[in-house]
Amino acid sequence: MNLHEYQTKFRFADFGIPIMRGKIASTSQEAYEIARELRGPVVVKAQVLAGGRGKAGGVKLAQTPEEAEEVASKIIGMTIKGLIVRKVLVDPAVNIASEIYLGIVNDRTIGRPVMMASSEGGVEIEQVARENPDAIIREQIDPFLGLLDYQARNIASGINLPHEHWKVFTKIATTLFKVYMASDAVLAEINPLVITGDNQLIALDGKMIIDDNALFRHTDLADMRDTDAEPVEETQARAAGISYVKLNGQIGCMVNGAGLAMTTMDMTKLYGGDDIGPANFLDIGGGAQAAKVAAALRIILADSNVKSVLFNIFGGITRCDEVARGILQALDEVKTTVPMVIRLAGTNAEEGRAIIDAAHIPNLASAATLTEAAKKAVDAAKGAQ
């Protein structure tokens, strides 16, 4: 789950990382009030979960409260990468002398968090990694010890930070790791960490991604989820306990198991070529009970791009005849004329197929193999176009 800049920075501040003390506004009038309170020039920043806000015109400097109001009225309501801006952060403007990147992610290969820093602040770290990999300084962090002071000094030294800032930098770096652990983050970034004209270190922009699996113990963070930033189907799927990702193709996929769900998507693309592909990733989990199948089917069919639906179920512990009955029951609840293909394999697959065939549903075909099922779903999608 992604946090907004203001959510991230306010959390950073709670732990003691210095930020510009701005406030959040939902209307241009509020932006005016905040700017007046702050006295002096401000920066009005769109709060959307997308990169490239500056380039899109979502970050503007304002010299006066009136100007802040005018700028905010333009930014609030604008669309950045498909997302509508509903809030702006109004921060005191700052005189920047230099910019640093400081971030933490988990390195899967070594199984540890890694702090990364570069003197090229304000640039995405992936871009630095591509163009100037030697500019990135890395320190692996012992999960039991945390980031040690000497490691923070290694980083300060590696990015040629002037000595006068080392003490404050060490405090910021070790605190960032504390926030990271305390928030169950999978990414925490200060980008840029700036040295101001009057020699202060300030976290000017921040980003955090929280581990969805850990939200059960962070209800405060879970409440911060911005469901505006995801397709409505994904919000519905989460509520139904279904793992769903919306894609751009035409074949709705309903599968049990994440690996098999990805494979099913791949098969529709393999046989669909450039024009036809998966409309979604969907893992219905074990069991495939009627209620869950019905919920999943509603979500799939809500996507107007969907021209055919492919069910691919491998019955392991779950028996395919039970799954077949669940699907038929769901189809009774969710009426549709979209062509559908069902492929059942594994435990009692033949019994399951017999149940499907005996139901004689005109827009429902069965298939014995994944290849056959994918081809049929592709043909149906092409026919419907």
Next chain:
Amino acid sequence: MAILADKNTRLLVQGITGREGSFHTKQMIDYGTNVVGGVTPGKGGEWVHGKPVFDTVKKAVDATGANASIIYAPAAVAPDAIYEAVDAGMNLIVCITEGIPILDMIKVYDYVKRSNSRLIGPNCPGLLTPGQAKVGIMPGYIAQPGNVGVVSKSGTLTYEVVYALTQAGMGQTTCLGIGGDPVIGTNFVDALRMFEDDPETEKVVLIGEIGGRAEIDAAEFIQSHMTKPVAAFIAGKSAPPGTRMGHAGAIIEGGEGTATEKIAALTAAGVKVADNPEQIPSLLK
């Protein structure tokens, strides 16, 4: 021979009184696995499917001589269950539990690494040595004894491939699901090394997916260390970057971890990579 578990495995079930734990204990016993008991804190003295339940892993080990443990405990308490199994000296710990926070797993991984225990998973289907032991949730009937070793990040996709092998008359030494989380106890390279060292395994199937570089590491290991033929399938060719596809670890990040780069690395290492999992048996012929 096989890897990790066989008829000499004495298995303990942590979380045996839970719905999942109890159900799969029955399935494992029915398959012929030597389940010697279970653990649920606070339920010591009870019995599940004729097996004694203990309050602590240590007590269970003292009473039963268990040398392997399988964990069905919920995500919030599964890390504690793993630590308890490590400290009780278990050789093999298989964690089925899905949804363990990654920072918990990072600590677990570090702790296990400093012990003599081998951890499989979490968020995995466990393993199956056909005809000998089922330590996990794989359906037993899809497999049969033979000489193919299978290692996979996935669940149902693995069943799919194992079933296809069985139907093609190609039995398996051991089918191992290592899990799709970003941090796991046993990776592809560990599993490949075990299969390479197992005299009964003659061929190996690797089933990977997008995210991370475990398949790239596997390709390097295959190239430099393996004498046995390997066939592979990588799921997620059509997955968009930056989006998590069900498994916590299945995400292309910063342009890295794509199916294309993994397939290229494996192909360069001499692995036959299938476009479609149904092709796997024919690639092993």
